[in-house]
Amino acid sequence: MSLAALQADFRHWLEQSDEAAAxxxxxxxxAGLAVYQNNYRAQLMACLVDAFPQTLAWLGEAAFESAAxxxxxxxxxxxxxxxxxxxxxxxxxxxxYPRDPEIAELAQLEWLLSEIFVATDAWPLTLDxxxxxxxxxxTLRLVPGALTIALSTNAAAIWTALNAGEEPPAAALLPEExxxxxxxxxxxxxxxxxDADEATLLSSLADGRAFAxxxxxxxxxxGEEAGLQRAGELLARWAGEECLASSx
Amino acid sequence: MIDPRFSGxxxxxxxxxxxxxxxxxxxxxxxxxISENFMVxxxxxxxxxxRVLANYPVALHGVSLSIGSAxxxxxxYLARLRALADEVDPLFVSDHLCWTRTGGFxxxxxxxxxxxxxxxxxxxxxxxxxxxxLGRTMLFENPSxxxxxxxxxxxxxxxxxxxxxxxxxxxxxDINNIHVSGHNHGFDPRAYLAGLPLDRxxxxxxxxxxxxxxxxxxTHDQPVPDPVWRLYGEAMARLGPVAVMIERDDNxxxxxxxxxxxxxxxxxxxxxxxx
Numbered sequence: 328m329s330l331a332a333l334q335a336d337f338r339h340w341l342e343q344s345d346e347a348a349a350x351x352x353x354x355x356x357x358a359g360l361a362v363y364q365n366n367y368r369a370q371l372m373a374c375l376v377d378a379f380p381q382t383l384a385w386l387g388e389a390a391f392e393s394a395a396x397x398x399x400x401x402x403x404x405x406x407x408x409x410x411x412x413x414x415x416x417x418x419x420x421x422x423x424y425p426r427d428p429e430i431a432e433l434a435q436l437e438w439l440l441s442e443i444f445v446a447t448d449a450w451p452l453t454l455d456x457x458x459x460x461x462x463x464x465x466t467l468r469l470v471p472g473a474l475t476i477a478l479s480t481n482a483a484a485i486w487t488a489l490n491a492g493e494e495p496p497a498a499a500l501l502p503e504e505x506x507x508x509x510x511x512x513x514x515x516x517x518x519x520x521x522d523a524d525e526a527t528l529l530s531s532l533a534d535g536r537a538f539a540x541x542x543x544x545x546x547x548x549x550g551e552e553a554g555l556q557r558a559g560e561l562l563a564r565w566a567g568e569e570c571l572a573s574s575x
Numbered sequence: 576m577i578d579p580r581f582s583g584x585x586x587x588x589x590x591x592x593x594x595x596x597x598x599x600x601x602x603x604x605x606x607x608x609i610s611e612n613f614m615v616x617x618x619x620x621x622x623x624x625x626r627v628l629a630n631y632p633v634a635l636h637g638v639s640l641s642i643g644s645a646x647x648x649x650x651x652y653l654a655r656l657r658a659l660a661d662e663v664d665p666l667f668v669s670d671h672l673c674w675t676r677t678g679g680f681x682x683x684x685x686x687x688x689x690x691x692x693x694x695x696x697x698x699x700x701x702x703x704x705x706x707x708x709l710g711r712t713m714l715f716e717n718p719s720x721x722x723x724x725x726x727x728x729x730x731x732x733x734x735x736x737x738x739x740x741x742x743x744x745x746x747x748x749d750i751n752n753i754h755v756s757g758h759n760h761g762f763d764p765r766a767y768l769a770g771l772p773l774d775r776x777x778x779x780x781x782x783x784x785x786x787x788x789x790x791x792x793x794t795h796d797q798p799v800p801d802p803v804w805r806l807y808g809e810a811m812a813r814l815g816p817v818a819v820m821i822e823r824d825d826n827x828x829x830x831x832x833x834x835x836x837x838x839x840x841x842x843x844x845x846x847x848x849x850x
Contacts, residue, residue, distance in 0.1 A: 330694050331645035333724070334677040334686075341682055352724070358789040359722025359759075366684045407639040407652045407676070408611055409683045448617035471616070514619040 341367045342403050371399045371412060378413035378441060381489040382420070382434040394423050410445075413438055429498040432482035439476065439509050440516040446472025451512075451569035457562065465538045467565075470572050473510035475521065475529050483507055483518065510570040519568075524548065525561055538562075581605070581632070581666055581777075582816035584837050584844070587823065588627060592830045597623070599630035602834055605666055607820055610637035614655045624663070634666040634778065634818065635659065636747075639681070642701045642715065643674035643688040653708040660709055666818065667778055669714035669747045672698070672735065689724040690734050695741075702742040714777055716747040719755040719784075719793030731756070732770035739775045746771065749780040749822075750807045751799070755791040764806050773813050781807060781840060782822040796825035798836060808843050819844065 328336075328351065336352055339345035341364055349360050375395040376383060383391040398419040404412045417438055421431035449470045452460075481499045488495040506526035509518040521529065528541050538558075546554030565571045583604025588596055595601040606627055613624045627633060639652060660668050673685040688694045706713055717735060729737075739746060748771070757764040781804075783797030799807075799821065811817075819840050821833055 328726070329645070330643075330689065330691070330697055331677070333689060334645055334674060337686060338677050338680050338682070341684075342680070353722065356722040356724075359720075362721040362787065362790060362792060363684060363686065367682055370683055404681050404683055405679050407649055407681060408614070410611075410615075412683075445615035445618040445620060448621070511618065514622065 337363075340364065368396075368399055370409070371404065372396070374409050374412050375399075375416055379416065379434055379437050381437055381486050382430065384489050385433055385485060385495065386430060394420055397423060410441075413441070427498065428500070429480035429482045429485060432478050432480050433485055435476070436478075436482055436486050436507075436509075436518070439474070440518065443472040443474075443509055443511045443516045444514075446470075446511055450573040452566050452571040452573045453569060454563065454566045456573060457566055462538055466535050467532050467538050467541070468535065468572050469529070469532055470510055470570055473508065473570055475506055475508050475526060477504040477506050477526075479504055481505075483520065508570065510568075512569045524557070528561065580816040581818055583632075583818055584841050585631075585634070585818060585820040586830075586833055586837065587636075587820065588623075589823065589827050591827050592833075593623060595830050596627050596630065601631075601830060603631065603837065605632040605634060605818060605820070607634040607636050607822075610635040610656060610659060610668070611639050614659055628663060632666045633663055635663060635668045636716075637668070637670040638685065639675055639683070640670040640705060641674050641676040641681075642670060642672065642705065643686075643694060643698050644676050644701065645674075645697055646677060648701050648704055648708075649676065650708075653705060657709050660711060667714050667745075667747070668709060668711055669716060669778065671716045671718050672738070673718045685718050687718065687720040687722060687724070690727040690729050690731060692728055695729075695734055695737060698738055699741045702738070702744050706742065706744065712743060712745055714745045714747040716749050716780065717752050717756075719749075719752040719759075719791075721759055721790050721792075723760050730762070730767075730770060732767045736770060736772050739772050744775075745777045746775045747778040747780060748776045748810065749782070750810060751780065751782040751784055751803050751822075752793060754803050754806055755784050755793050758791045765809065768806070768810055768813070773810070774815065776810075776814055776817055779807070779810070779814075779817055779819045780822045781819065781836075794825060795822055798832075799839070804839065804843070807840070811843055 336348035339348040340352065340360055352360065372395055398416050401419060402415045417431045417435040420434050424430045451470055479501060481496060481501060483505065485495045506521040507518045508521050508529060542555060542558045545557050548554060549557060585603045585605035585607060588606050588608045596606060608624065613620050615621065637656065671685045674688060675682050675684065675686060702713065717731065735746060738744065753764045753767050757767065781799045782795045783799055785792045785794040785797060821836050823833060
């Protein structure tokens with residue numbers, strides 16, 4: 328058997344408990360093959376448990392492990408980094424629990440926070456830097472890794488309660504989607520809810536829009552004075568929260 | 576530039592012990608980190624690494640190179656490892672004699688290779704590629720294994736010896752892995768040591784294991800047991816300058832317990848020098 332064929336058979340044994348593949352690897356190898364398969368599955372299970380503590384708390388241990396086992400069967404790892412493996416789990420949860428959308432949204436929130444945790448470092452724009460910026464030309468951008476998402480359920484409130492060790496609220500669909508900003512402040516991943524106009528403005532930052540354009544959009548929506556006042560409020564808040572990169 | 580004949584006693588960087596490595600109070604000569612844990616764009620892991628580097632020399636120990644993959648190496652992975660190594664200027668860059676990846680699948684476990692001429696040729700070609708990409712000599716660790724393949728054509732020590740001869744790579748000798756594999760496959764650990772080019776051993780791992788139903792399992796969750804200490808003593812009597820460390824990955828005790836275990840390793844080293 329060639330090395331490539333041996334490695335393909337070993338893969339099929341690990342992924343699918345393929346007995347024919349195991350037999351080709353050696354009929355008297357069952358004890359050793361069992362060790363490797365146990366290691367493979369145990370490592371992926373531990374990875375998912377570590378990555379989704381609040382989703383586990385919400386689902387309960389038995390349901391979480393059942394879903395994780397399903398995911399391990401359905402989605403074999405492909406990346407060089409085990410840290411990338413949990414990224415597909417929210418989609419598996421969405422498929423397993425179509426009537427409980429808060430579960431997948433909770434898992435997605437946990438996954439995105441963990442991705443932001445290791446995003447590229449950047450100096451944030453801070454309040455004391457605002458006076459030095461040429462606002463006629465400035466283009467705002469979020470710190471690396473920061474993003475906005477929209478949730479249809481109260482998953483964010485569930486995460487917050489569970490993370491604080493408090494009793495979570497009952498799952499609920501929201502009357503309208505809730506926009507969240509996720510970013511890293513210092514070395515801590517965080518998120519907060521966004522007002523509707525703020526969500527629209529922040530999502531447009533990804534397009535590299537000038538601050539002057541944002542002011543104009545707010546002025547058109549609220550009138551000149553109120554629009555500029557709102558722009559100032561938002562800018563001060565974003566700078567205070569260190570969610571904007573400093574090179575504006 | 577780091578002394579190519581570094582000798583000293585170290586520990587793996589594990590989260591429960593971060594504080595002592597960050598303030599420099601841990602009594603070790605070097606620290607080994609898992610490369611992949613720090614092959615990330617930024618955030619706290621990179622900050623931790625920078626601060627540990629301010630206090631200790633660091634060795635990079637990888638688990639995902641997959642040097643035995645028949646399909647070759649992942650160039651993206653190599654580029655990331657190169658970037659990390661350039662930033663860290665590590666004592667060593669090491670990985671394992673194993674494979675983890677085939678056909679877009681990554682097992683995240685150190686899977687065994689058949690000890691064949693074909694596998695040797697694959698491993699050596701991959702090592703040449705990795706060392707060229709990194710611009711460094713790498714160390715490869717002897718694995719623990721739980722099965723051997725029909726058709727193997729040589730002993731593991733003969734495989735390792737020929738691998739170092741062909742590629743110029745060095746060895747990370749895991750004493751516990753020799754003991755575990757010796758038990759599982761029925762070879763004499765002393766014959767293993769005798770068959771290795773010990774002048775190529777730059778680093779030693781010491782660890783504990785667990786007894787499975789039929790096999791010893793390399794769990795790294797126990798203190799170093801007596802048979803491993805004895806084999807370590809025999810190895811140290813024949814080695815030149817070498818970096819020695821305790822590798823504990825699970826059931827991690829307080830740092831003081833690992834330092835006490837490291838003191839046993841230091842004492843063995845002194846006994847060997849005295850002899």
